[in-house]
Amino acid sequence: MALIKAAQSMIAVGKLNVPVLEITQAADVGMGSFYNHFDSKEELFEAAVADVLDSHGAVLDLLTSGIEDPAAVFACSFRLSGRFFRERPQESRILLANWGALLSADRGLAPRALRDIKAGVAAGRFHVEDPELTLAVAAGALLGLGHLLQSQPDRDAGATADAVTEDVLRLFGMSPEDAHQVCLLPLPDMLFQE
């Protein structure tokens, strides 16, 4: 949809304080069309971030489709998502401000992560009693990671993301050795810039 694409372009270059009129002009739609779909600019930006999360999730599915071990699938996705905060600072800022979207049960990353956690349990790799609760904690850990990477620009994003991934895997009941091994696996290339 043209308005979401326009909002994503604005977000990508850090233009967050633009008037609605400028967004509708960039999208080549009328003001009425905007208010048919969204109550406010914030709502449009939130939809734009949800859309980014959907795309990000679809890319992760593609990149991990060849990996058999569910623990390795989760680790790869989490390590790449951590790096995303450093590579895409504008989307990250909006995401951190609208973090409910990350935890939303029906779109974006949450349903994929829940699927991966359950697959890890079924394969005997994870030992988790309450997958929904574990998902909330893991998503919170990802947010804490994102906040830290944004507030400490000199921090090594890759090493920090991998350390949090190891933490989360141990929290999922993996042994420290197994968690460490799975985070040493080579990462697929992910193009963060569109």
Added chain:
Amino acid sequence: MALIKAAQSMIAVGKLNVPVLEITQAADVGMGSFYNHFDSKEELFEAAVADVLDSHGAVLDLLTSGIEDPAAVFACSFRLSGRFFRERPQESRILLANWGALLSADRGLAPRALRDIKAGVAAGRFHVEDPELTLAVAAGALLGLGHLLQSQPDRDAGATADAVTEDVLRLFGMSPEDAHQVCLLPLPDMLFQE
């Protein structure tokens, strides 16, 4: 300060959409005085939440002052903080919307948690390589817990908070048995209502 107290009273009864004028009248100060201290109502609400976190931290310090084991101090504080989300829904809503305040390094809960994590490491109870990173992950876990307790009102707040505390303690490098034991300790009474 009168404005902060007035804002906390509004928050406590769920009046979040009040005009600034109503807040200044409740605080018995002029509009000019408001804008000398705050740029917006959101900024005042954020300061009010930071103040709640400071008080909460001071109460936790008092309640845990008799506990010697630093792991038990952290566990007690985390278990009580999780319950806070259920007991004080209005403050929690503002806190979840302004979660940067929770992670702020210089006020409220973050410096206390960092102190407790370092004490646990010094006592050989926690095995943590990067305390700042661990703090960010633990704070994120607390946010995820808060989000879950707010979005699932039927969920048992005590059991859920204790489960997340165990998760976090294992992430701090405690054995599952030790983490479980420390979360079975009796909790001091905490009056959540003012």
